[in-house]
Amino acid sequence: DQQVKQNSPSLSVQEGRISILNCDYTNSMFDYFLWYKKYPAEGPTFLISISSIKDKNEDGRFTVFLNKSAKHLSLHIVPSQPGDSAVYFCAASAKANTGTASKLTFGTGTRLQVTL
Amino acid sequence: DAGVIQSPRHEVTEMGQEVTLRCKPISGHDYLFWYRQTMMRGLELLIYFNNNVPIDDSGMPEDRFSAKMPNASFSTLKIQPSEPRDSAVYFCASSTGRNEQFFGPGTRLTVL
Numbered sequence: 001d002q003q004v005k006q007n008s009p010s011l012s013v014q015e016g017r018i019s020i021l022n023c024d025y026t027n028s029m030f031d032y033f034l035w036y037k038k039y040p041a042e043g044p045t046f047l048i049s050i051s052s053i054k055d056k057n058e059d060g061r062f063t064v065f066l067n068k069s070a071k072h073l074s075l076h077i078v079p080s081q082p083g084d085s086a087v088y089f090c091a092a093s094a095k096a097n098t099g100t101a102s103k104l105t106f107g108t109g110t111r112l113q114v115t116l
Numbered sequence: 117d118a119g120v121i122q123s124p125r126h127e128v129t130e131m132g133q134e135v136t137l138r139c140k141p142i143s144g145h146d147y148l149f150w151y152r153q154t155m156m157r158g159l160e161l162l163i164y165f166n167n168n169v170p171i172d173d174s175g176m177p178e179d180r181f182s183a184k185m186p187n188a189s190f191s192t193l194k195i196q197p198s199e200p201r202d203s204a205v206y207f208c209a210s211s212t213g214r215n216e217q218f219f220g221p222g223t224r225l226t227v228l
Contacts, residue, residue: 041222043120043209044219046216049216089159091159103172104217108157
């Protein structure tokens, strides 16, 4: 049972345009969400996160939006650059306690290709 | 810091053989996680440790899989005997207990 779903396996966007990657979750206990980026032959690297008490978090070209009622989050990349071409994983954790690690549940990933 | 180190990077073995994957977490990180990535299921958590003690191994698929962390700087994931369906990329990650986890480069395992 996939508790975190990324229904688009791939996405192609032109350089300079906006990339929107989507993620849905089913577990209402999830209260912290993260996006990871993965290049071939490398491990995933942390990109941006959001707590369930917020509906938006921005870091430079990257913005994550959270819609708790719809159990949906999205990652916006503006403007998209060729170096953004990678696989993006959405991840979620439940009831994280301060100083306590939480299990992360990952989606299956979306491969983003930014074309010139 | 060198980041999370995993070895080997690639492993090709025959069905029935024992496979041992190794991980060195980032110094000072007290949580260590083992994940498996497949096309069908994405990234799955297999087991994680806190201060060298296994906390949750509910993701370990079968008794053929075992993991140890004898000290704060080393962990192993062993598969014995290996089967073709174990072919995947295995990642190790570490953290300080906050939500962000730092991943190693992974070990690509192929079981023939």
